[in-house]
Amino acid sequence: MLTQEQKHFWDENGYLILPAFFSAEQIDKVVKLHRRLWEECPSNVVVDDMETNRRCYMIDLSEEEKNHRCKVNDLYLNYEEIRDLSLNERLGNILGELLADVPVLCNTLSLDYGTEQFLHVDSLYMTPFTDHALVATWIALEDCHPNAGPLCYIPGSHKIPIYRFSSGSPHVIENEFPAWQEYMAEEVKKNNLKEEFFTPKKGDVFIWHAQLLHGGSAIKDLNLTRKSLVNHYFTKTDCVNLQSKLVRWDGGYWMNKPVLQVVQEKPTVEEKKEETKPEISQIEHSLRTTLHYFRLWKRDVFKPTGL
Numbered sequence: 001m002l003t004q005e006q007k008h009f010w011d012e013n014g015y016l017i018l019p020a021f022f023s024a025e026q027i028d029k030v031v032k033l034h035r036r037l038w039e040e041c042p043s044n045v046v047v048d049d050m051e052t053n054r055r056c057y058m059i060d061l062s063e064e065e066k067n068h069r070c071k072v073n074d075l076y077l078n079y080e081e082i083r084d085l086s087l088n089e090r091l092g093n094i095l096g097e098l099l100a101d102v103p104v105l106c107n108t109l110s111l112d113y114g115t116e117q118f119l120h121v122d123s124l125y126m127t128p129f130t131d132h133a134l135v136a137t138w139i140a141l142e143d144c145h146p147n148a149g150p151l152c153y154i155p156g157s158h159k160i161p162i163y164r165f166s167s168g169s170p171h172v173i174e175n176e177f178p179a180w181q182e183y184m185a186e187e188v189k190k191n192n193l194k195e196e197f198f199t200p201k202k203g204d205v206f207i208w209h210a211q212l213l214h215g216g217s218a219i220k221d222l223n224l225t226r227k228s229l230v231n232h233y234f235t236k237t238d239c240v241n242l243q244s245k246l247v248r249w250d251g252g253y254w255m256n257k258p259v260l261q262v263v264q265e266k267p268t269v270e271e272k273k274e275e276t277k278p279e280i281s282q283i284e285h286s287l288r289t290t291l292h293y294f295r296l297w298k299r300d301v302f303k304p305t306g307l
């Protein structure tokens with residue numbers, strides 16, 4: 001149960017820190033699983049290589065790529081060790097209070113290193129069916145060094161009125177992204193909001209609101225790990241309305257969904273023949289444009305300043 005003070009803090013700041021929430025024994029089960037998976041590299045686990053931006057199955061990583069900073073996606077689909085932590089009963093009850101609904105685990109990210117991800121709000125990408133009906137948790141799997149690119153966040157930014165793209169939804173439309181950036185930058189400035197950093201101890205948990213601006217700060221020492229498990233949760237009401245497949249677990253439900261799609265990168269000879277120039281240039285153009293905006297944003301507008 002949350003105290004009145006914690007509820008008030010959440011309402012005002014859009015995040016909560018739960019120090020020493022998990023024991024070393026609980027955390028070590030996930031650390032051990034991660035280590036095992038990096039040895040076994042299963043064929044059904046999808047990773048995002050943050051250095052090359054390639055998405056592939058773990059089994060397809062080269063020996064060199066295995067040393068890159070990678071996001072390992074959705075291990076909760078196949079591994080109980082992850083569900084036991086992400087949907088721990090005590091944690092689920094807290095998330096239930098914050099969401100005023102039963103939490104449904106819908107995504108997990110297993111990270112050994114910092115992400116340096118630009119500042120964003122999760123509703124841009126993991127848009128909840130009902131506004132605000134999403135929370136995320138960041139579970140520290142080891143002590144985080146300030147030079148390892150800690151999670152950064154802007155307290156109070158969850159109160160910025162939701163930006164709606166031309167579709168009427170908070171879900172990002174790529175070519176309207178600069179307008180979103182501008183809007184958020186102005187709001188942050190107007191409200192004099194300031195960036196903070198989460199440098200937890202192993203077992204600490206950070207919970208954030210769907211609309212809280214957050215990201216990964218600059219990694220100052222590339223040799224440092226920053227092991228964490230990041231989780232996103234929708235509400236049971238939304239998931240039932242959307243007819244998602246739900247499976248009961250200790251502190252809520254998990255969403256049974258297919259693993260992320262991996263788009264084959266190297267076209268076969270047959271596919272190559274079928275490719276047409278406009279299609280390629282359109283994709284390239286859209287990628288370049290996005291990267292351009294993201295780089296601009298990272299550099300000029302909201303660059304996490306580091307510690």
Ligand SMILES: O=C(O)CCC(=O)C(=O)O
Pocket residue numbers: 109111114115116117122150151214215216217228230
């Ligand atoms: O852990 C991080 O550096 C950022 C994680 C994040 O921004 C997210 O999962 O939405």
